[in-house]
Amino acid sequence: xxxxxxxxxxxxxxxxxxxxxxxQTENDVxxxxxxxxxxxxxxxxxxKVAIEMRSERCNMCxxxxxxxxxxxxxxxxxxxxxxxxxxxxxxIKCTLCVAACPYGARFMSRATGxxxxxxxxxHRLKVGLEPACVSVCPTHAMHFGDLDExxxxxxxxxxxxxxxxxxxxxxxxxxxxxxx
Amino acid sequence: MxxxxxxxxxxxxAATFGAGMxxxxxxxxxxxxxxxxxxxxxxxxVPTYCEMCFWRCGGIGYVRDGxxxxxxxxxxxxxxxxxxxxxxxxxxxxxxxxxxxxxxxIRRGKRGSEQWxxxxxxxxxxxxxxxxxxxxxxxxxxxxxxxxHGIGVKFIEHVLKSYGVINVTAPSYAQCRxxxxxxxxxxxxxxxGSPEPLDIANSRCLVLIGSHLGxxxxxxxxxxxxxAIGRGVSLIVVxxxxxxxxxxxxxxxxxxxxxxxxxxxxxxxxxxxxNLYDKAFVTEHGEGFDRFVADIxxxxxxWAAGETGLDASLIRESAREMAKHRPATLVHPxxxxxxxxxxxxxxxxxxxxxxxxxxxxxxGGIFINHNVKVPPYPLPAYPKATRPKVxxxxxxxxxxxxxxxxxxxxxxxxxxxxxxxxxxxxSSNLMSALPNRKETLEAIAKLDLLVVIDTVPSEIAGFADxxxxxxxxxxxxxxxxxxxxxxxxVQIRQPVVPPAYDAQPGWWIAKRLADKLGIGGAMPFKDIExxxxxxxxxxxxxxxxxxxxxxxxxxxKPIYAADGAEVSFDTPSGKVEFWSEQLADAKLDPxxxxxxxxxxxxxxxRLITGRAPMHTFTRTQSNPLLHDLxxxxxxxxNAAEAARLGLKHGQLVRLRNQDGVTTTVTRVxxxxxxxxxxxxxxxxxxxxxxxxxNAHRRGASTAQLNTRYRIDPxxxxxxxxxxxxxxxxxx
Numbered sequence: 025x026x027x028x029x030x031x032x033x034x035x036x037x038x039x040x041x042x043x044x045x046x047x048q049t050e051n052d053v054x055x056x057x058x059x060x061x062x063x064x065x066x067x068x069x070x071x072k073v074a075i076e077m078r079s080e081r082c083n084m085c086x087x088x089x090x091x092x093x094x095x096x097x098x099x100x101x102x103x104x105x106x107x108x109x110x111x112x113x114x115x116i117k118c119t120l121c122v123a124a125c126p127y128g129a130r131f132m133s134r135a136t137g138x139x140x141x142x143x144x145x146x147h148r149l150k151v152g153l154e155p156a157c158v159s160v161c162p163t164h165a166m167h168f169g170d171l172d173e174x175x176x177x178x179x180x181x182x183x184x185x186x187x188x189x190x191x192x193x194x195x196x197x198x199x200x201x202x203x204x
Numbered sequence: 205m206x207x208x209x210x211x212x213x214x215x216x217x218a219a220t221f222g223a224g225m226x227x228x229x230x231x232x233x234x235x236x237x238x239x240x241x242x243x244x245x246x247x248x249x250v251p252t253y254c255e256m257c258f259w260r261c262g263g264i265g266y267v268r269d270g271x272x273x274x275x276x277x278x279x280x281x282x283x284x285x286x287x288x289x290x291x292x293x294x295x296x297x298x299x300x301x302x303x304x305x306x307x308x309x310i311r312r313g314k315r316g317s318e319q320w321x322x323x324x325x326x327x328x329x330x331x332x333x334x335x336x337x338x339x340x341x342x343x344x345x346x347x348x349x350x351x352x353h354g355i356g357v358k359f360i361e362h363v364l365k366s367y368g369v370i371n372v373t374a375p376s377y378a379q380c381r382x383x384x385x386x387x388x389x390x391x392x393x394x395x396x397g398s399p400e401p402l403d404i405a406n407s408r409c410l411v412l413i414g415s416h417l418g419x420x421x422x423x424x425x426x427x428x429x430x431x432a433i434g435r436g437v438s439l440i441v442v443x444x445x446x447x448x449x450x451x452x453x454x455x456x457x458x459x460x461x462x463x464x465x466x467x468x469x470x471x472x473x474x475x476x477x478x479n480l481y482d483k484a485f486v487t488e489h490g491e492g493f494d495r496f497v498a499d500i501x502x503x504x505x506x507w508a509a510g511e512t513g514l515d516a517s518l519i520r521e522s523a524r525e526m527a528k529h530r531p532a533t534l535v536h537p538x539x540x541x542x543x544x545x546x547x548x549x550x551x552x553x554x555x556x557x558x559x560x561x562x563x564x565x566x567x568g569g570i571f572i573n574h575n576v577k578v579p580p581y582p583l584p585a586y587p588k589a590t591r592p593k594v595x596x597x598x599x600x601x602x603x604x605x606x607x608x609x610x611x612x613x614x615x616x617x618x619x620x621x622x623x624x625x626x627x628x629x630x631s632s633n634l635m636s637a638l639p640n641r642k643e644t645l646e647a648i649a650k651l652d653l654l655v656v657i658d659t660v661p662s663e664i665a666g667f668a669d670x671x672x673x674x675x676x677x678x679x680x681x682x683x684x685x686x687x688x689x690x691x692x693x694v695q696i697r698q699p700v701v702p703p704a705y706d707a708q709p710g711w712w713i714a715k716r717l718a719d720k721l722g723i724g725g726a727m728p729f730k731d732i733e734x735x736x737x738x739x740x741x742x743x744x745x746x747x748x749x750x751x752x753x754x755x756x757x758x759x760x761k762p763i764y765a766a767d768g769a770e771v772s773f774d775t776p777s778g779k780v781e782f783w784s785e786q787l788a789d790a791k792l793d794p795x796x797x798x799x800x801x802x803x804x805x806x807x808x809x810r811l812i813t814g815r816a817p818m819h820t821f822t823r824t825q826s827n828p829l830l831h832d833l834x835x836x837x838x839x840x841x842n843a844a845e846a847a848r849l850g851l852k853h854g855q856l857v858r859l860r861n862q863d864g865v866t867t868t869v870t871r872v873x874x875x876x877x878x879x880x881x882x883x884x885x886x887x888x889x890x891x892x893x894x895x896x897x898n899a900h901r902r903g904a905s906t907a908q909l910n911t912r913y914r915i916d917p918x919x920x921x922x923x924x925x926x927x928x929x930x931x932x933x934x935x
Contacts, residue, residue: 036430038418038448040817041833042290048829049274049296055832070842070876071458075451160277162287162423163430 027086028105028144029171029199030158031181032079036165039064039077043157043166047081050145050156054134059142060157076204079157079166081142082129083190083198084108090121090130099139105170107146112138126194144168171199244270251278251754253685253695255354255677256291256298257820258376258398260685261423262755263288263295265678265700272296272678272701281755282424282693283399289421290817290833297829298676299704303896304660304826305673306705315648316667318894325708325716332670333720335653336367339625346370346591347625348653349612353632355697356674358683359714359727360630360657362583366718366726370589371615371624373607375637378921384541386603386919387551390784391559393774395605396537397688401573403763404428404536408568409529412449413442413464413554415538419449420815422539424689438529440522442467444812445840445884446877455522460513461810461882461925462544462801468553469798470508471523472500475560480527482562489773490559492783492794499783499795511800513879530561532568540815545914545923548603549796552784556796559780565765572769575692576758578684579742581735584726594621601920602790608920610638616647626653630710631674635663635892636822636907639922657713660826661895673707675699680709681732684739692758694743696736696750711735792918808862808928809841810882813906822888822907825899836903838873840884841931846874849931856934859883859904861927863911867904869934883929 039062047053047060060081067074088108091099098114099121101107110121115138122130122139133140145155153159158166169178181187182201189198247268254261254275262281266273275295279286288295298304308328313319323331339347345368350361352374361372377385385395404410405428417429429449433439439453442464450456459467475481476497486493505519512519526533535557541547563569595611596604597620616624627648638644648654648667656668659676674680682697703709711732718727729735740747750756762769775781788794804810818834819825825835839859841851851857853874860866868890878884889903906924914923 033434035452036433038426038430038817040290040418040421040426042288042293042421042817044833045290045294045818045829046274048832049293055828066876068876070844070879071446071456073446073451073876075446075448075877077448077451160287160293162289162421162426163418164427164434165430 025103025172026105026170027172027199028107028149029084029169029178029201031167031178031187031201031203033165033167033203034076034078035203036163037077037079038163040162042160042162043079046156046160047142050148051143052135053140057131057134057140059140078202080127080190081157081200082108083127083196083200084144086197086199087195089124089126089194089196093120093124095120102146104146105144105149107144109143109146110139110141112136115139126191126196247273250698250700252678252697252700253281253754254284254288254292254295255356255697256295256824258354259283259423260355260687260695261288261292262695263292264754267701272299275678278754280753280757281695282689282691282757283687284423285427287423287427289423289426291421291820291824291830292423294818294824294827294829294833295678297827298659298824299678299701301660301827303898304676305658305665305671305707307673308706309671311669315654315669318666320671325706328670328672329716329720332653332655333717336626336721339652340368343623343625344368344591346589347623348628349373349616349624349626350628350630351375351609351612351632351634352630355685356677356682356710357630359711360628360717363714363718363721363723363726364628365586366584366723367721368587368589371593371595371607371612373595373609373612375609375632375634377606378604378608378610378919379542379637379639380540382542382604382606382919383547383916383921384537384539384551385605386548388537388555389605390548390603390786390918391552391555391775391781392564399424399689400537400539401571401688402534402536403568403571404432404534406568407432407437407532407534409438409440409526409533411440411442411526411533411535411557413535413538414541414543415449415536416443416447416814417449417536419447419817420539421817438525440525444879444882455518455525457514457518457522458879460511460879461812463512463798464550465546465553465796465798466503466508466511467514467519468550468557468796469500469503470505470519471526471557472553472560473503474505474520474523475527475557476500478524480524481560482530485559485562485564489564489771489780491775491777491779491781492785496556496782496795511798526557526561531563531566533561534558534563534569535561542916542921542923543925544801545916545921545926546799547921547923548916548918549793553796556782559782564780565769565771567764567766571690571763572765572771573688573690573763574758574761575686575688576694576756577743578686578694578739578745581729581738584728591622594624596920597621601916601918604919610915610922611920613638613643613647616650617643619650623650625651626655627651628655628657629664629668630657631659633662633664633822636888636905639910639913639924641908642911657710659707660823661893662822663891663893666893666895672713673705674713675703675707675709679703679707681711681736682709684736690763691760693755694745694750695755698751787918804881804928805862808930810925811859811861811906811909811927811929812882812884812925813887814884816886819886819888822891825888825891825902826896828898831898836870837886837889838871839904839931840873840875840878842878842880843874843876845880846872851931851933857931858934859909859929860932861909861911861929865909865911866932867908868901870904872931883931
C-alpha cells in the first residue's frame, strides 16, 4: 500500500505559479479559488536579504484534522495512496473541514458549493501520470512519490537534504516536505 | 460580404481531415461533429507551438467534449521538454477571454474615442484596401508602414511587401533585444538569436547581470537554471533588486543602476591583471587584445566601487569566482537590454567577459547551435523600391541590424524623408512598446489609415480606424517554426479548436487582403496547408508526421569545439574583436567606456522595470487565468525609504515622473529587496484600454512614465530606465 507525498525543493522554486494555473485548468478550479498557491517569505535587511518561495496545497496529513470533524464521512482517507479526499456525494456543505484545516487548503467551491481541495490529481495518478503541478514545474522543484518506499525517490531526497514540514506544532503529520 | 461561413470552414477542414489523423489535427471538432449531428465527446489532443511569448514552446492542446480544456508541454519538443511556463499553461485563458476581439470593427467618432461598429470581413478589408490604394496613388506604397511582432505576421507582411511596402519594423529590436544583438555582432560577428545558445545545463558559474531569469520565464533556460541550481551552480547576480535569481546566488551585487559598465570594466581589469583569463582562446581568436588591455588598465575594483556602490572586495572576489570555473562560466547575455542608452556597449562588455572566459563553443558556455533546413515556398518577388527606408536616415545609428520602430514613428511625425500615411500594426501594442506615448499620438494624428490586427483590444487598437480580430494561436495555422538549438527542429502551429466568434487566422486575412488589393497572385496557394505541406516536402520531411507529433527533430550535430563544432567569427578581422576597429571608424568607443549616470533629483527615484512570470508585455493582463494569478503590479520601494516617506506596505500611490506624467494607482511593496535609490515595477499594467475590462487601469504603467529616453548611438535602441519618479500618496 502506497502512502503518497511530495517533496518540494524551495531552492529551485522561482515562484512562477505555473503549478497554480496548471491545477486551475486541469481540475476546472473556479477562478478566484485555488487548490494550490505560492508563498514568498522575505527575511533580513537590505542588503543581507533572503527569500523562500514555496508551492503549498493540502498536506495530505497522516493525522488530518479535517477528517474527524466531518459529520458524514465525506472527508476521508482513501485506500488509494492513503490520500485525504472529499466524497462530494456525502458532503453536506457544513464547512467544518474548511475551518479545521490549519493550512487553509480547503474552500467551498463557487462552482459546486461543496468543500474542495487538492486531490494530488488522483485521476491522473490512476492512469500513471504525476499531479498536474508536479509535471508542469519548469524548474523541476516538485517531486511526487510514495513515502513508504524505503529507497524511493522521496526518501532519498529527504535523506540527502535539509527539510521541514509546515506547522509541525499542529501535529498533523504533513506528507509534503520542503527542502530548504 | 465575404464571411468565412461554417460551410466554408467545413470545406477547409474536410480537405485536411485525412485518414490516420484522428487525434492529431482535426481542426476542432465542433463544426465537424455538429455537421454530423452529434456533439463531440471525449478527449482528443492536438500538438501545436505556443505564442504566449516569443519562446515558441511545443505544446499539446486538449479538447474535452468539444471544448478547449488545457494546454500542456509536448514531451517530444526540444524547447518545452514537455513543460510549458505559466503563460503557456494559461493559454486557454486567451481563447476564453471575454474581452477578446470578436469581429472586425470600423471606427466611428474620433480616434481613440473607442466608438465602433462591428462589420463583416468583406467590409473591413474593402475599407482597408481602398484607403491603401488611395495612399499608394498619392504617396507611393513606401508611405505605408508595418509594425509587427511574432511569427503570425508572416503572410500579412508578405502581402504588404508584395504591394510595395518597405518600412517594416518590429519594436522587439530597438525597444528590446537589439542592443544585445549589436553588442554580440560587433564582438563575435553574430547576434545570439532566439532561443540563445546558452549551455546553462552545463555551466558551473552563471552570471546574471540585469537578467532576471526565473522572473522572465524563458522556458528552456528556466528549466536549465533549475537543474543548474540543483547541481550547485555558482550563481553571480548583479541587480539593484534582490531578484529571485539573486536569492539563489552565491554572490549578489546590488549595483547602483546605470553603472554596469564600470563593474564590467573592473571585472575585465581583474581577469587581465591577475592573469585569470583564457590566454589560449585570446591568442587564437582575439583581435586587438593589447589595445583592449591598455584601455581597461585603470579600471580597478577600487575605482569601480566608487561608481557602483559595491565593495571592491566583492567585485574582485566575484571575478575570481568566474575565472575559477572557466570555460564553464557563462555571462548570460540577457534579452530585453534597452536600459540606459549605452546598452550595446554594456552588452559588448558582457560579451567580452565571456571572451575572457573562452567559453565560445565550450561546454557550459555558448554552444554552437543548429537548425533544420526547410526550403521556402516559391513566392513571387517583391516590387523594387524606388525610395530608401525611413527609419535610420544616413545610417545615423551605424550598427542597426534591423529597422528602428521609433525611426518610422519620427518619419511619420516629420513627413521626412517622405510622408508615412498608414500604419498596419500586427500584434504589437505600440502605445506601450514605444517610448514617449506623446510622440506616438503625434504620429497617429498624421495618419490617413491605422489598422490594428490583434487578438485583444489593446491600447493601440483604441486609436485604429479598422480593427481586425485575429484568431488566437490555439485556433489557427501559422508559418512553420524552424528552431535553433543543440539539435535543430521544426514545429507546426495548427488549430486545436476553430476560431471563436468572427476571428480569423493571419494567413486567411492576408489572402483576402491580397485579393482586395488586386495582388491575389502574391498568395499562390489555396490555403496555408498547401503551403506548409509543400515546404515540408521540399525539406524531405513528413508533413503528416509533423501534424501528428507537433515537431520533427533534426539529427544530432556537434555543439562543442572539442567535438568538432565549427568555431568561426564573422567579424571584419575574422576574430573576436576586443578592440573594435569598426566602432573606432564610426567614431564610437572601440572598447566599452563608462559614463557616470545622472543622479535622481532630490525626492525622486530611478524607475527600473522588469517582467513577471505570469504575463507577457501588455498582451496577457486580461487573460482571466493569468489575471487571476497577478491582476496588478506594485511599486517596490526600499523598506527604510518607504518608512521615511511615511508609506506603509500596501499603501496606494501614484507615480509622477520628471515630466509631470502621473500614473494610475498602484500599491507600495515596502521591501528589503531593493536599493534605496530606485523603485521597481513590473511592466505591462495600468493599461489604458477600456475594452480590456479586466486589465483597464489595474496597477500603474511603466511605459507611460517613459517620456525621457536616450537613444543608443551604436544601433538606435531606446532606453527605458532613464526616468525619475516620485511617489504620491493616494488618500
